[in-house]
Structure formats: structure tokens, C-alpha cells
Amino acid sequence: MPLVYYLLLSAILFGIGVAGVLLRRNAIVIFMSVELMLNAVNLTFVAFAAHLKNLEGQIFVFFVMVVAAAEVAVGLALIVAIFRVKATVFIDEINLMKW
Amino acid sequence: MAINLQTILFGLFSVVAVGAAMMMILHRNPVYSAIYLIVTLFALAGFYVLLNAPFVASVHVIVYAGAIMVLFLFVIMLLNLKRDPSRERGKVARRAFAVLIVAALLVEIGVLIGGAFLNGNAPVDPPPAAGLAHEGTTFMGSTAIIGKQLFTTYLLPFEIASVLLLVGMIGAVILAKRKLS
Structure with missing residues (x-):
């Protein structure tokens, strides 16, 4: 498959992720949309690695996965902590940072 | 094709x-x-x-x-x-804003990618055997080659990644344990 199809597909997936972040109010679903955006970028990395016959793209994907895993652990712990205080995960009910 | x-x-x-x-x-x-x-x-x-x-x-x-x-x-x-699934979708203005942003983003990326490829000058041309070229029958994404690269060229990032995972683990435990008051 030509590279351009993979690039367009990952652009579409990234766009869906952005739409999810902007549309949804549930912090957990917003978080899943961020994961989708990370995965769209990973697809670009692997597509370029195959296109350029260079392994570095694939290796970078592993580091993105590590960062995503750490981010999910900390982010979900944050959501649990906020839920304990505010008893909600809907972001328009959480306005701790507004004055 | x-x-x-x-x-x-x-x-x-x-x-x-x-x-x-x-x-x-x-x-x-x-x-x-x-x-x-x-x-x-x-x-x-x-x-x-x-x-x-x-x-x-x-x-x-x-x-x-x-x-x-x-x-x-x-x-x-x-x-x-x-509870309260009706809160989910947000206001109409917010939805329109989201659609606008995403459409702008997709048009931008599409113009960049499509423009580059339609003009015939792809942004990158595959080199014949540059970079981490591999000999013979071993194919590119095999576990052995990736592992070798990861433990030689990328050893420092690999170790930093393990520290990052440790920090994330400790942070998650502390955040989930302590009550925010």
C-alpha cells in the first residue's frame, strides 16, 4: 500500500480523537480519545518505518507506548482522586481551577 | 494499484x-x-x-x-x-466548535499530504538500503533486530523509559491512596 493511504488514515483517526476530546464531557472517554490520538501517531511512525526501510520509527513506537502506559496510570489515578472529592467525572462539573 | x-x-x-x-x-x-x-x-x-x-x-x-x-x-x-447521560453531549455551540476545529485540522493535513503527493514530489523517497540496513533473510521488524537496537543504540532511552514507568507507578499509587482534601 502506498504511504499516502496510511498517512490519510492516521490523520482521520487523529481527527476522530480530537473530536472526542472536544465533544465528550466524561473525563474517562476524553482520556480514551487521547489514547486514540497517540495510536494514530504510532501508525504514522510504523508506516514511515516501512516506507523508509528504517527501523527507528518502530523503536520510537515502543517509547510512545511506555509514555502512554505511564500517562494512563497517573491519569486514571487522578480521575479516581477527583471522583473521591467531587463525586463526578463530568468535566463541566469539575471547576476547581476556576476562580 | x-x-x-x-x-x-x-x-x-x-x-x-x-x-x-x-x-x-x-x-x-x-x-x-x-x-x-x-x-x-x-x-x-x-x-x-x-x-x-x-x-x-x-x-x-x-x-x-x-x-x-x-x-x-x-x-x-x-x-x-x-447517572445523567443527558450531560454527555454538551451544548450545540460547543459541538459546532468541535466540528469546525476537526474539519480545519483534517483539511490542513489533507492539503499537506495530498498536495505533496499529487505534485509528484513525495516528502520522502525510500532510500535503497540506507539507515539500519539488514542483511539476507532477516526481515525488518523481527524481534531480534529490534531487541538488538533497543539494547545497544537506544540503551539510554530504554533505561530512562523504565525510570519513567517506575515514577508513573509510584505516582499512581500515591494519587489513588491519599485523599485530596
């Missing part, structure tokens, strides 16, 4: 990935959203196999579908999120 097995599989995986991603952001129940995201992730693993990266594909399935999504489902089920 000839119709061959790769093309058919690419089309199939694309439809599954995009459709499941749309369902993920549109479904009101977060549990279903998580399950649709898992479907998307499996389709992406299929792309990695098509792109000659079987090790990335297997690690992707293990880490994402096996670990991260299980964590998501645990948290969704831990917090009772059943």
Missing part, C-alpha cells in the same frame, strides 16, 4: 478502525466506548502486521488491549457512572 490481498485487508482494517473509533466517541456508555476502542486497537495491530512490524503488533495488543484497556475498564466499573 492492483487489487491484492494487502489492499483488501487494508480496506477492511480501515473500515473497522474508523467505524469503531466513531462509535467510541459517539456511544453514551463509557464501557461500550472502551470496547470499541479495543476493536480499533486490534485493527491497528492488523495494520502493523501489514506494515512488516509483527513485534510492534504483538506488543501493541499486549500493552494496549491487555493492560491499558483493562485498567480503563476497571476504573469505569469502579466509579459508578450510570
